[in-house]
Amino acid sequence: MLKNRIIPCLDVKDGRVVKGINFVELKDAGDPVEQAKIYSDGGADEICFLDITASNENRETIIDIVRKTAKECFVPLTVGGGVRTIQNITDLLLAGADKVSINTAAVKNVDFVKEASKKFGSQCIVVAIDAKKVSDNKWEVFTHGGRNKTGIDAIEFAKKVEENGAGEILLTSMDKDGTKSGYDVNLLKTITNNTNIPVIASGGVGTLDHLYDGIVKGGASAVLAASIFHYGEYKIKDAKEYLNSKNVSVRL
């Protein structure tokens, strides 16, 4: 049976982890490679890097981090943030990323998703959708880390990226992100019901129960979380044991 995945996400800015794990054993709390290794040794099913570096000059930094991480972590590695061109994808994959996540560039031009999935295969193209609730059962796509409205309906957009070859959708609720009050389960349920590709839930996790809700109530194939793991509140193992105790199948 296919297991539900737990994916810790590391936000990286100018080569350093922002809001990193606060483990005592860490020599350098800001080192993304070391943190990724801790997650991978701890049983993470995948690792996700989100590059929030604002400037273009520092693009090389994330490539270097990916290169080092890929030599030490032998679980899938997804990298997102600033992926705009085929060359960006080539660089990340050559450095050792297994998947890239595309956000703004996919909204601007869905053909980019098509081109990328044709060139590299759907298996490595994740489309990250940032959605904000506008009315009952209606959500709108936002870009640039939630700053820009697009007027695009999230459900329609999810279907469109699937048609264009996305292998997975990374769905973040902008209303819930950072609140620790749980995923937007309605949004998740709506998107998972309207698409046939795996959906990764993101935005809002504060407790282990929220992970359960994302999978069982929202229908997500994987759950992504940042802060509950970063601050050492829970280890990956705790999350897996909890889900397992509630009959959610995970890789133990």
Place this chain on the structure above:
Amino acid sequence: MNVTIVDYQSGNISSVINSFTEVAKGKVNLEVTSDIKKIKCSDKIVLPGQGSFKSCVDSLNQIKGLVDTLKEFATTNKKPLLGICVGLQMFADVGYEEAETKGLGWISGRVSKIDNQKGKFKLPHIGWNEIEIQKESKIFKDITNKSHMYFVHSYEFIPKDKSVISATTDYSSKIVCSVEKDNLFGTQFHPEKSDKIGLKVIDNFLKL
């Protein structure tokens, strides 16, 4: 020992290179190449594959003499060869991804889309799934039944002769996830992405 990872310009093989490099450290001489001369002198070959069946077969055919060299290695000289993901799928006679495409024909069978049972099963089949070992295989030495491996694919290899199947995994149906036929080995899952247990599979292959 010389082991070659065939780099035929199809898809992303960085992870395959990284994990084999890790396991091979100090024990095995690892080459990543499409140079036919080097392939001929190898003791073992790893044939990775990402993207569609058609694109992989097309890429193999782009390199002059490569398919014949691989065939000689695998079927005449009968030296160990490991196909990963589409690398395994290409062992088949024919694949149906994108368009009907002739495979290498080393293990009779076809590659078809996984039946998603009208949307009940999401495709691609992405993530960790348990393998059910069907017969003893050299690459599964010290690997316990029901170990978790990482999968990402939408198509499955259906061999005619079921005795080549060394493991299956449960997704919509019993999907063939590993084969062994004499010197030919193949995994549908990605040992290079399957954590320590995956590295063990690689180690087993390198120790053959």
